[in-house]
Amino acid sequence: MWETSKVSSAGAGSVVLVALSVLSAPALGGNEYDAVTLFMSAQPAFDIAQNRPGLELRRPAIGAINNQGQLTGTGDAGGNQLAQDTRPFFYDPSEATTANLGDVTGDFADPANNSRNGPSNGMDLNDAGWVVGVSSTTPGTGTTDDRPLLFFDQDANHANSPGEMHELNLNPGATLGKALRVNNANQVLIDGDTGLYRADISLTAGVVSEPSARSLVSATASFPDMNDSGEVSYISGNAGFVWRDLDGDDFADANEIAQIPFMDATITNSTVFGINNAGQVVGTMRNSQARDIGFIWTDIDGDNIVDWDDNNANGFFEANETSNEVLRFHGDHGGIGSTAGNTFVFDINDSGMAVGGYFDSSGRRAFVYDPLSGMRFLDDLIDVSFPLDLREADAINNLGQIAVVGRAPSTILDQLVLLTPLAAAINGDLDGDGFVGISDLNIVLGNWNQNVPPGGVLADPSGDGFVGIDDLNTVLGNWNTGVPPGSPPPGEALGNVPEPGSVVLLGVGLIGLRRRPRG
Numbered sequence: 134m135w136e137t138s139k140v141s142s143a144g145a146g147s148v149v150l151v152a153l154s155v156l157s158a159p160a161l162g163g164n165e166y167d168a169v170t171l172f173m174s175a176q177p178a179f180d181i182a183q184n185r186p187g188l189e190l191r192r193p194a195i196g197a198i199n200n201q202g203q204l205t206g207t208g209d210a211g212g213n214q215l216a217q218d219t220r221p222f223f224y225d226p227s228e229a230t231t232a233n234l235g236d237v238t239g240d241f242a243d244p245a246n247n248s249r250n251g252p253s254n255g256m257d258l259n260d261a262g263w264v265v266g267v268s269s270t271t272p273g274t275g276t277t278d279d280r281p282l283l284f285f286d287q288d289a290n291h292a293n294s295p296g297e298m299h300e301l302n303l304n305p306g307a308t309l310g311k312a313l314r315v316n317n318a319n320q321v322l323i324d325g326d327t328g329l330y331r332a333d334i335s336l337t338a339g340v341v342s343e344p345s346a347r348s349l350v351s352a353t354a355s356f357p358d359m360n361d362s363g364e365v366s367y368i369s370g371n372a373g374f375v376w377r378d379l380d381g382d383d384f385a386d387a388n389e390i391a392q393i394p395f396m397d398a399t400i401t402n403s404t405v406f407g408i409n410n411a412g413q414v415v416g417t418m419r420n421s422q423a424r425d426i427g428f429i430w431t432d433i434d435g436d437n438i439v440d441w442d443d444n445n446a447n448g449f450f451e452a453n454e455t456s457n458e459v460l461r462f463h464g465d466h467g468g469i470g471s472t473a474g475n476t477f478v479f480d481i482n483d484s485g486m487a488v489g490g491y492f493d494s495s496g497r498r499a500f501v502y503d504p505l506s507g508m509r510f511l512d513d514l515i516d517v518s519f520p521l522d523l524r525e526a527d528a529i530n531n532l533g534q535i536a537v538v539g540r541a542p543s544t545i546l547d548q549l550v551l552l553t554p555l556a557a558a559i560n561g562d563l564d565g566d567g568f569v570g571i572s573d574l575n576i577v578l579g580n581w582n583q584n585v586p587p588g589g590v591l592a593d594p595s596g597d598g599f600v601g602i603d604d605l606n607t608v609l610g611n612w613n614t615g616v617p618p619g620s621p622p623p624g625e626a627l628g629n630v631p632e633p634g635s636v637v638l639l640g641v642g643l644i645g646l647r648r649r650p651r652g
């Protein structure tokens with residue numbers, strides 16, 4: 134129930150109060166995500182015309198989803214999991230199609246061809262739809278023929294048309310390479326036998342150009358991620374690192390590299406899997422029982438150092454020590470609260486929603502974490518009739534869409550599943566009941582003038598962490614959108630739909646009032 138004092142403190146809500154004083158708190162819960170398996174989605178017309186083999190979408194291998202809902206990862210052209218049948222896929226939601234991107238030599242892994250090239254993979258894509266990955270260029274095994282690829286659907290036919298697949302240059306001194314990440318500043322992370330480099334790429338009218346200079350991130354690295362500021366997280370040896378170019382010289386100075394602390398002196402292992410545009414980093418730390426403990430690090434004081442209370446001053450961040458910068462999952466955190474099992478956090482979006490997998494002796498479960506609701510298993514947030522178990526969540530975008538690995542019970546066949554938040558289906562439908570109305574307005578008012586965790590869809594449709602005029606206008610601007618709960622079946626007359634009345638007038642009148650306090 135909203136409180137009069139909260140709304141009044143906004144200075145502009147007194148009219149709203151009168152109109153809504155009898156409203157009750159909304160009912161929440163039920164399904165939060167629409168789940169769709171993309172395992173065998175349709176091919177684009179172009180691929181069909183070219184007789185290209187379709188791809189089955191098995192585990193996307195830390196694949197990626199962008200803010201258009203496009204996906205990339207690795208598909209299987211043969212259905213029997215042979216290495217030479219794997220090719221990058223490009224899922225485009227505008228036609229719900231999955232394209233076989235082939236490799237840089239134009240080999241699309243036709244199972245009837247006995248000399249098809251080795252495995253190629255899609256690794257990442259940015260919001261413009263640039264796909265990066267690795268292309269094997271010969272039928273041989275091994276990595277010596279690996280080359281970095283860049284694909285862009287220039288003609289918007291959802292498929293790899295002639296001229297759209299590009300081979301990128303290798304790193305300085307390198308004989309092989311793979312493109313692992315791309316950001317919205319057109320930077321690409323390329324790994325090879327001389328290290329992990331950050332490269333600036335331009336793609337104009339189908340032509341790629343690359344400056345010769347690249348920034349060496351690390352001589353050895355795996356599983357890197359990169360945000361739009363060019364900050365890079367990566368694993369090297371048994372430790373996780375973050376490079377932030379604090380002096381902006383495109384050079385990884387020693388003082389710019391943060392190491393994720395180990396949790397224990399006897400089991401020295403920490404990993405990182407992702408970094409978002411707020412600079413938050415996710416991964417795992419390992420404790421003295423060799424359990425992987427997922428974490429989110431937020432560098433609150435901006436010194437690029439993981440700060441914690443090292444009570445015994447031994448340089449290890451042990452389970453009984455605390456930090457206001459590091460959130461750790463289970464054991465010492467009020468999430469699932471298990472005392473066994475391992476938690477891997479694989480990705481985090483820009484509003485701090487993180488996804489990953491919880492693994493123990495009884496199996497694997499995909500989870501989502503958000504600051505409002507904590508850590509929850511995704512199986513519990515979808516329709517109970519969905520036939521697959523959700524085993525691992527690999528990627529999340531800023532719309533809250535999640536790429537998940539699913540598997541039917543008693544099988545070993547991994548399948549790519551896309552989860553889309555139901556609440557986001559209609560802008561302003563905060564409680565996810567498919568209709569924008571009084572209950573949604575009440576959620577905004579109930580949190581009026583409050584700072585809430587960024588991205589908490591329950592009370593902040595604008596996603597900036599503060600509930601105010603923008604959020605009110607989002608609800609009012611979509612008023613009456615959708616189907617009111619309890620409506621008669623189609624064809625029958627609709628009952629009375631509540632109108633916001635004077636609230637609408639107030640909202641319209643306040644659209645120009647954008648200044649907002651922040652906490």
Ligand SMILES: [Ca+2]
Nearest residue numbers: 286290292294
């Ligand atoms: Ca195309």
Ligand SMILES: [Ca+2]
Nearest residue numbers: 378382384386
């Ligand atoms: Ca620097």
Ligand SMILES: [Ca+2]
Nearest residue numbers: 432436438440
């Ligand atoms: Ca710090």
Ligand SMILES: [Ca+2]
Nearest residue numbers: 443447449451
């Ligand atoms: Ca310690």
